[in-house]
Amino acid sequence: MTDLLELDGVEVSFGSVQAVRSVSYSVAAGEVLAVVGESGSGKTVTAMSLLGLLPSTAKVSGRALFDGRNLYDLPPADLREVRGGDVGMVFQEPMSALNPVFTIGDQLVEAIRAHQELSSADARRRAIELLDLVGLPEPDQRFRSYPHELSGGQLQRIVIAMAVANEPKLLIADEPTTALDVTVQAEILELLRDLRSRLRTAILLITHDMGVVADLADRVVVMYDGKVVEQGTVTEIFAAPKEKYTQELLGSVISLGSRATKGVERALVAEVVTRPNHLAAAEHPAESSVPDVPAEKPVLSVDDLSVVYGGRFRAISVRAADRVSLHIEPGEVLGLVGESGSGKSTVAGAVTGLIRTTSGSVRINGVDIARVRGRAAKALRRQIGVVFQDPLSSLNPRTPVGESVAEPINLHKALTGTDVDKRVASLLESVQLSATLRTRYPHELSGGQRQRVCIARALALNPDLLIADEPTSALDVSVQAKVLALFRELQAEHGFACLFISHDLAVIEQLAARVAVMHRGHVVEQGPTNSVLAEPIHPYTQRLLAAAPVADPEEQHRRREAWRQLA
Amino acid sequence: KPAGGQAGGDVKKGGTLYLLSDSPTQQYDPARSSSLVVTGLQFVHRRLTSWKVAPGQDTTIVPDLATDTGKPSDGGKTWTFTLKDNQKYSDGSTIKSADIKWGLERSYAPAFAGGLAYHKDLLSPGLTYKGPFEGGQELSTIETPDDKTIIFKLARPYGDWNWVASTPAFAPVPKGKGAEANYGEHPIASGPYQIDKFERGKTAEFSRNPHWDGKTDETRPANPDKVIWQFSQQTNVISKRLIDDTGEDKNAFGISFASPAQLAQIQSNQSAKSRLVTSESGALAYLALNTLRGKLTDVNVRKAFQYAVNKAAYQVASAGNAQLACDAATTLVTPGIAGREQFDLYPSKPEGDPAKAKELLAAAGNPNGLEGLVLVTRAENNWPKLAESVQSSLAASGIKATIKPMDEETFTAEVQNKPNPDYDLALVSWQPDIPSANANIQPLFQSTEIGGGGYNTARYNNADVDRLITEAQATVDQKEAAKKWAELDKKILADSPVVPLIYTRNSYLHGSKVGNVQIGRFPAYADYRQFGIIQ
Amino acid sequence: MRAVKFVAGRFAGMVLVLLIVSFITFVVFYVLPSEPAQLACGRPCSPQALELAREFMGYNVPWYQQYFDFIGGIFGGRTFGTGQAAIVCSAPCFGYDFQNNADVLDEILSRVEVSVSVAIGAAIIWLITGVGLGVVSALKRGTPLDRITMAVAMAGVSMPAYLAGMLGITIFAFGLDVVPKNGYVPIGEDVAQWAWHLVTPWLVLAFLHAAIYARLTRGQMLETLGEDFIRTARAKGLTERKVVGRHALRNVLLPVVTVFGVDLGLLLAGTVITERIFSMPGVGMLLVDSIRSLNLPILLGVTLFAALAVTLVNFLVDLFYGVLDPRARLT
């Protein structure tokens, strides 16, 4: 097998920071190479260096042969041909990767026409086809949407559609499924697999999700601290990791309990039951949200919350949340899972008061968040910590991250002077970040590092209520494990309540006491984690469980076959 | 040879004359015009009397529509004029004495106020007459026994009435016509030209009045076939065009005076220099001393100012050199007015005499000079620069003044309208409307002209002078009257209410094909009537 | 429905702005120690004559009464004086200019074409050159090209309009003798001549204004080029031209459009100095003439017109924000 892409001694540095040190690996046509490793270990930087997309501050050396040509020396015109044509790229943070002022349709059409001679009507047709392919509902209408009108997962799928638009020889996919729920993720993986078998597309897959690796990859490269520490076939790596780091990494993988993974079988024989404290909608797709279970002294209570995004001229209006009722008791973690685009972030936005609700109410410690003003509002805000889904855009590009973390502390005058610095340093360390990173600007960090900065900021004041929207999506499993440990520790210490949005069911299983499942704007099922995950009632929940990949190539292969049967 | 010069060559009848103006329009409604006999209005309107103007000669009064310059009777209270035969309007109808009367009556209607108004109070004291348009009332003090004769019954004797009869309101308006406010844009012409086209802000075009008869009109050669005004032109662009002298600009005349900067430029350009026409003298520029304010109430203090001001610096600031600016002034009556006497009550060099000024001030009890005076001036043109030159020369004599430049209108309001204005010194200039010493002195020094719109900027109030003015005005005999005015001139200056600075010369630039550009002793304006195109 | 409400709200706002502007103008005018009737008084002017003129022009009543008369005139028309010589100004009457004997509205309307011609042409030129230069100097940052562009732009902003106008006319009309010296030809009469007469004023105005566009574009461009979506655009294989010209530029335009709105609004209401130098009888010239003679009716009329132009253009700009940046869409 000849190699389509061959990296040889690639080094990247930013000033005094050596981000990538002598990395060499190769990908053959039709092969899926997974690059895994520590967050901040240089996975993204290496990938971006291939297409010459690093900022001008980066110094790149080494060789990257693609089809026999060194990508680093290509003249601009040839490089343009390669970009988007022979090599498609899925960026790690889809929410910032799209131009906010053009519709997604325009941007997709543009990507197509940059390399194919198509009439605009044909290009449009092809674009809609692509949108359909990545599972975006109502592609005709979504074609006209602006990026800010889509959910994180939907945007990620747009970016994927854009990358595969010209059927590239090599697809570089940087965390392509971080924002996707497992059902959609399964479909996307299916799409990639199809691309590979149909066109012999090689895939350079950067991910921290070992389930995905197990599902898709042929070979694995493990990176740590800017270096490749180990590479081998997927079975070798999973079965017998040599390096200490790899072992640690695989050791950190958490999986759904075996009871929960029985979902596939159960889904095939669906039945609807209701149990105490565990409610589920009877129909699928549901037409209304299930009522809340009784609460005692909730920190957060959401009653009959609806959010409708008003359509622009001509555009449809979206009912992103429909009569959602939830509550969280002090010290409780409520896991919110659901389909991509089902309204999870919308609910989170409404809870924080950032999104204007159409109807219903949100109370935090009994105070209506929409009504509170002035001093009371500030006091209320102090009790809440928020982690946004898109870490990059939730950090001020002009502020060093250390200051961003210090902001809530300074704002509420919780500490002063050097105490602030100390607190910031300890916060950063507790999310596994070196305190030296504090002077950096957001764009100088890796995706996972940014996400941890956001977590640190949210935890800065030991909030009573933490609203975390996919807070660990960009973290490699070892860091994720440490962060989850931190969560638990803090919870034990301060007993904060948490609305934890995630598509990673394993994380939910570990962390959450109760789970609510959303689908198309409705809460279709909610109840104790054990009960919901082990004995899901609603068909969507069942599908969800069935789709969750496991970090074991053999086992995952078996599950995939079952899932296909179900679909 | 700047004085009253005649430039150009052989003028023949025909051609088109262009007049370049910086103002947005030109008033052709006789009731509302303040145009002197020699300028714009004369193209279209004739009047009862006119002026004979020539370089180097005193201006005299001559008949226009009338056969003579009026016969006074009743000690100057009644004046009778007779019209020449066969004078026609542009529409072919005959000009009648009743039309002159109608024209004057019209000028009393508030809708048509705004022109020269020397006749108004004399014919209708207290302006009780409100014009013919409301109820058709006639003005009883004007009689028209027949179509040719017109008799004015004045409220008091007025020796200069024949001169007053040359003001615009004495132009005929066909009886009953001209009720519309914009009559001035399509008037019925009695003069050599009629208006073909009139666009405010842009242009006005005149062609010959077919019914005008040159034989009845000695003062107007009416040389060009067509006259075209170009309004709203930037003065500097006008001067550039005239210096450049190409195309139709050769046929053009710039109606505004050349500024000092333009003069400097013209001096360095031989061709342009030959096309610059400068008057012999002109408006009296003077520094008015507010006689009602603070130390200035003291005549001895005021006298110090006569020596303090550096008239030479003023000359340079006003035109670049003394030649173009005109001599330092020492009298109130301007050169070119019949019977004027030249004298100097406060002899010194044009540069002034700061030592003497200081001495006078000290003698009047101000050994440390004066402080905190307010010197008002217009903000337009180079008035502020002129004020600076006055201010710095005063400073040399220990008189400290602050210049307060004001926009034209607020200046007028401050200086002319306010009962208690806030200024000590005002830099102003005055050009009389008729070549009579009366027009030099009465508007500026009679006590009735203080505030309320009058021009007595020095707020000079002397009962003696008031009486003498009324007397002189009533004197019908020109020679005798002139003598009285000359005496008044001295008498007033002895009180030192103003410091005469210069008799400001006016300079005009014209294209190389415009001929007969000449300026008489009075007024200091080019005589538009003589213009012709060199062919 | 929402759109209708929005437009209605803005319209009400516009009317309010116009009312306030006219009211303030009135007040200021009466604070001014001026005598508007002086010009209609003639020479010599006696107190009686002044009073008569004031009465005729409607200045003999208290200022607030005059203001109500003015507003009333807009809806019901006005009549000045009585009898045969009375002046009727029919509704909508924005006042009557006694100095020039003209209905203020007619007077303004007859000059709008000139001002709009001057403004639009110049605006297009400076927008294109300004933004173009800005993009170039952003891409060539720190090179001599960037610096020369900057210096030329600075010469433009630091030059008084009057000087630029005089230089323009001296060089193009007198020196090179290629364009007409001045005057305006209506577009309806002869389009080529219209444009030919306007070339110099356009260039002069563009020279004066282009700098701010160049500089705003440059700064904003540099800022935008660091965004992630630019990287995405590059990764698609777009030419640099498209990346800059489409993806970056669109994000750059927000401040540019804002300034453009302010400039254009003001310009539509007349460019005083340019109009004078090039003898273009536009609204700006009317305003200056009326200020020089404190001609209140015209002043008020032009002021209202200017305010209308400014509010209208800014309204359009606000709407345009939504098109440029959907996130900033108005609600």
Place this chain on the structure above:
Amino acid sequence: MSDPLPLGGDVSPGAARSLPVALLRAVRRDAWTLTCALMAVAIVMLAAGADLWVAIEGQDLDPDLTALGPDGLPARSLGGVSGDHWFGVQPLNGIDLFAVVAYGARVSLLVGLGATLLATVLGVLIGASAGYIGGWWDRVVSWSSDVILGFPSLIFMIALGAVAPIEFPRQLLLIVVLGLFGWPRVARIVRAQVLSLGKRNFVSASKVMGGGTWHVFVKQLLPNLWAPIIIVSSLTIPSMIGNEAALSFLGAGVLPPTPSWGRTISDAIDFFETDPMYLIFPGLMLFLITLAFNVVGDSIRDELDPKSKGRG
């Protein structure tokens, strides 16, 4: 806690955190910026030490007819530039032009910079609050800026010139008036930027943390607004200096004979063909100070932008 990531080390010095720091770095980095900064300093020194420089030259602001030729222009060539008169003399009164320019710098810089500062501060505060708070306040701001833009400021100035007592410090008056009429432009630009910035997540994040309006403005919006603010304000300086001249003509400005660049320049324009030096000296000064402020402004902007580090 386990040892944090071995990676680290400081990135090449981050973007400047404050205006002074940015200025310092900009000047150090680039000779062109340094030249311009020095030029600005030199002109400011010229203004501040006007008395001294003019005394060194040995002149004053008094007229001197002997320096003039027969047509009122400077007697000697080149506008009279010589060892005695460094910039020559003014036509028509023979006042030393260097003295005029040096003293004029005082008024012009004070008014130009003061008014720009006032307009910018007002514009930024008002514009940012309008864009961020929105609703009725936005509308009020939009309306009042429309009112001010559409308002015939000229007649206001005339009125002011006529009403203001002659003793009132004119420089202050000018700064206030020009500032009050100058803010809408800045405000509109800032508002537009804020409308777009306000919807970004980092602003929301700050809000959720309990950041009040002021906090959000200072900490989140302002750092992202520097580019347009610097550009607009550095471009406003020359127009303010020009406006000062216009106002002086209407009587609302500094009283003659106090010199100012704006006034000298507009006087000089009429002489630009006969005595070009009269225009060139003050005109060049205005150009240089504008250029200097803009170049330095741009460099500061570049230094403040964390993403556009490393030129080229």
